[in-house]
Amino acid sequence: MSQESAVAQPPAFGGPDAAAPHDSRRWLALMVIAIAQLMVVLDATIVNIALPHAQQALHISDADRQWIVTAYTLTFGGLLLLGGRIADYVGRKRTFLIGLIGFAAASALGGIAANSAMLFGARALQGAFGAILAPAALSLLTVTFTEPKDRAKAFGVFGAISGGGAAIGVISGGVLTEYANWRWCLLVNIPIALIAFFLALPIVRESKAHGNTKYDIPGAIMSTAGLGALVYGFTKAATEADHWTAPVTLAWLAVAAVLLVSFVFWESRVKNPLLPLRVVTDRNRGVSFLVSILVGAGLLGMFLFLTYYLQLTLHYSAVKTGLAYLPFSGGIIVAAGIAAQLLPRVGPRVLMTVGGAMATAAMLWLTQLDLNSSYASAILPAFIAMSLGMGFIFVPLSSTALSGVENHDAGVASAMLNTTQQVGGSLGTALLNTIFITTVTNYLISHAGKNPLQANIHGYNVAFTVSAGLLALGTVLTFLFIRKPAPVLAADGADSAIAAEPVMIH
Secondary structure, eight states: OOOOOOOOOOOOOOSTTSOOTTOTTHHHHHHHHHHHHHHHHHHHHHHHHHHHHHHHHTTOOTTTTTHHHHHHHHHHHHHHHHHHHHHHHHOHHHHHHHHHHHHHHHHHHHHTOOSHHHHHHHHHHHHHHHHHHHHHHHHHHHHHOOSHHHHHHHHHHHHHHHHHHHHHHHHHHHHHHHHTOTTHHHHTHHHHHHHHHHHHHHHSOOOOOOSOOOOOHHHHHHHHHHHHHHHHHHHHHHHSTTGGGSHHHHHHHHHHHHHHHHHHHHHTTOSSOSSOTHHHHSHHHHHHHHHHHHHHHHHHHHHHHHHHIIIIISOOOHHHHHHHTHHHHHHHHHHHHHHHHHHHHHHHHHHHHHHHHHHHHHHHHHTTOOTTOOIIIIIHHHHHHHHHHHHHHHHHHHHHHHTTOOGGGHHHHHHHHHHHHHHHHHHHHHHHHHHHHHHHHHHHHHSTTSOHHHHHHHHHHHHHHHHHHHHHHHHHHHHHHOOSOOOOOOSSSHHHHHHHOOOOOO
16 A cells, blocks of 8 residues: 555755754654654545545545545655655755645645535645655655664654554544544644644755756656546546446547557657656566556555445444554554565565465455455454555565666656555546446346345445456566565665555555
8 A cells, every 4th residue: 555655756865965964953853754754644544534424525426436535646646756856956845844834735625625626626736745745755864864874763763654654544534533523634734734844944954956957847747647537537437327438438548548658758758757768667677566556456446445334334433444444554564574574585576476365365355245244254354364465565566666776766766666556546446436336336227126235235346356356467467577586675765665664545
């Protein structure tokens, strides 16, 4: 989930700008970086609980509500590769500080949003600043801790913040939404960002990469715009009378296709590509990225609908909804630890296939939800199976996606793993929300006089079925194409942080 998360482009090691191995302030720097990482992780989960309240307060339509999620994940995922380059070239501390202030400002804008457009714009800005903040934080960690033992401890703290922060986010999101206001789920970022900013000024050291420092701006524009057009095309399919065959829907999907194909063509020609195609043409690595997209799509769509089901159908409070998600967060952490131990013995293919099968079964279980389903018997078993399955998927997926990467491509491959999760979450949320809207509309037309809540249940079940199909496809691809065992990631670099981080729920 999914994994939000802050996977970055690791900087060049050493050099005159790198922090000394025995920098006396390195553990204080870790504290500052951990505060920033906690903010990013909290934002990934805290907003999820507030979705129904924000939609109602700002009169957002069911078709457009997914933009609360996708406006963030699209800009975050689409600009993450560029964000890693900016951090390396402009200066990691400087980028870190800019990211903190920008994230706080965007959060303030979202917290005072007077309408849906203002909220969507603020979420997009959060994603953009998050895309430079996250790589800068991880890069600073990498250059600050140069000794393997210290670096292992530092990345252990970083991973613990990522895992535990997700659980803190769903609870705090529920508390703030119920006892304060949904707006505080965004405004809470402001004091956190300011604390990190003022602590970083005297504590964190500056460092930057040297040599070739050219940016692939056209590549970043084409990839982000192409993905945005694709999501907008999905949204128009939900609002237009002819849905998928409406001219405006087809036009936006065509624009998306042209931009994404152009991006691939550009990357194959430009001297300093945002995404060197050699990174994705390796069979194991390419399939791993594809599976990451499919898993992100299925998982993020599930959380969108479960939040609405819990609050609108079962009438859970915001706090109770947050607590209901805790078994999922805890299960991923437990399963990730087990997977890390089993990976060298059984290899990634077995773990990912078993995990994918468990996740698919859990999603199919959720298709049985009705108006009177019990959390204990209908949702909790699915949460447990899903979280264990995801833990078995993400650790070996990270290892396989990064195995065999040349040193000069390690940063790109690392960032791509998070990018594919974010992009998958964006596309999955938009696609599944569109399927939900069209399913509910058709149900109400063909079942006149039926309880409207029953139409929603039917829509949820169809969306869960499609999510199960996405997870099943990822499982089949894993079984068929992931062949060569990959080594467990060493705990001495950015790759370790990836393995330690569960998917983030946006």
